[in-house]
Amino acid sequence: MCLPGTIEKVSERARTEGVPLLSRRSFLTAAGAAGVTASLMPSTAVARRIRAKRSMDLTHTFTAGFPVYTGNVPTRKTLVTVEENGFYAQGWTFEEHSGTHMDAPGHFVSGGRLVPELSPNELLVPVAVIDISNKASEDPDAVVTPDDLVRYEKRHGRIPKNAGVFMYSGWEERLPDPEAFKNADANGTYHFPGFGIEAVEWLLAHRSVRAIGVDTLSLDNGESATFDVHLTWLGSDRYGIENLANLGKLRPKGTTAFVGVVPWEEGSGGPCRVIAYS
């Protein structure tokens, strides 16, 4: 049901009756003039604790044209505008594995859990950032190895229980050029970093981890034709996150990420908001 009369009324009222459609700039000026100070300290103990330090957004803006593994990129269109209709809204069409997004177990596992079946507690993970940017800059097929994990622990301590173990390869620098981000060779095989199967098997055998994440298009590296990491990790009833952002700016330990995945009905995964708080 559409209510064009109603919407027209709003638009008309905004135009003719001086309804206060404050721009951000005018609002901030007005707030300043009125002596309004925006305290950033919420009042509950939990919020105080989180607010006490800082936050880091690990999510890329979800854009039309964001590179997608299958090549079918998201699209958007303007449906209505403030000027014409009294309010503004867009429509979106995309595959679930677009933008910064989750891979749920059911993405590769028949009968595996789908997005709405993951619990809120699973979406809160202490973060360990595994930096392989040095080797990735020399070898686009580089993978996280058990040695990388052991090296991390020697320097930063044991990977926390229920952690999200996130690979930082520096690959997001290529995101402005989708072809460079996918980095396909003449045969159409991609070349970008990912987790190696040995690292995943090491984590499953030796640590209690909730999620792995990468700053590239796939949990497996781009050249993988067998998707061993997807099959093994999702097959263990755990989830993954692809196309993470800003991992190079995040300290390697001591933060907790909220993985705000929209609970897409029967979702194999899907776009999410990931923010690390500390």
Place this chain on the structure above:
Amino acid sequence: MCLPGTIEKVSERARTEGVPLLSRRSFLTAAGAAGVTASLMPSTAVARRIRAKRSMDLTHTFTAGFPVYTGNVPTRKTLVTVEENGFYAQGWTFEEHSGTHMDAPGHFVSGGRLVPELSPNELLVPVAVIDISNKASEDPDAVVTPDDLVRYEKRHGRIPKNAGVFMYSGWEERLPDPEAFKNADANGTYHFPGFGIEAVEWLLAHRSVRAIGVDTLSLDNGESATFDVHLTWLGSDRYGIENLANLGKLRPKGTTAFVGVVPWEEGSGGPCRVIAYS
């Protein structure tokens, strides 16, 4: 770019080589047999604090057919399946104001901030639940009034700084029947609860609040033809959340909600994951 050969290889390998495609049931059984215990206690201080108590999901599953104000409901389709293609994924098409979703200032305000412009700190709000379910059960046009806010504060203490003030009307009981959720009369005018303009003006004048939220389709009540609450609240550079879930199960104070909105490019708002932790 599509890589059908690759995907076929995965599917083939899963079928013929015994790749461990564990179902959830078999995984849990295996984990139990191996003596694996999934500790729910993350190791950082922040996570310990959050985990110490509990969480409540304030998000409805994002479904095809979820009732939308304009009537244009989300749709989904299966693109590939594990059985046929080696992995499973869906495609989605929807308006930004579908499911549990944010209204950004720019939804009603020309030049107002859009979703990617909201800061991570704005997405973390201590929650105050304003229960108007009694009057809403008798009057579908009921609104949150200043008296409701004052009554809340007498009972639960002052609304916290930077709070999310969420209206609980009990309306989500009607969600299984989209027509009952919209509750349109013979003229097509909706009838469901929302915020009253006086309550919003009271909050702006007397408290420092980040967001308002409702368990119905609109920040204004359904019969509103002028959208005063949208215009005033979003016009103050603040955001709203519509179609919140489970507010009747959440305690009225002492929780902090993470508003995990996907950063939709130039988004007027859009689907988000909202979870309250305490």
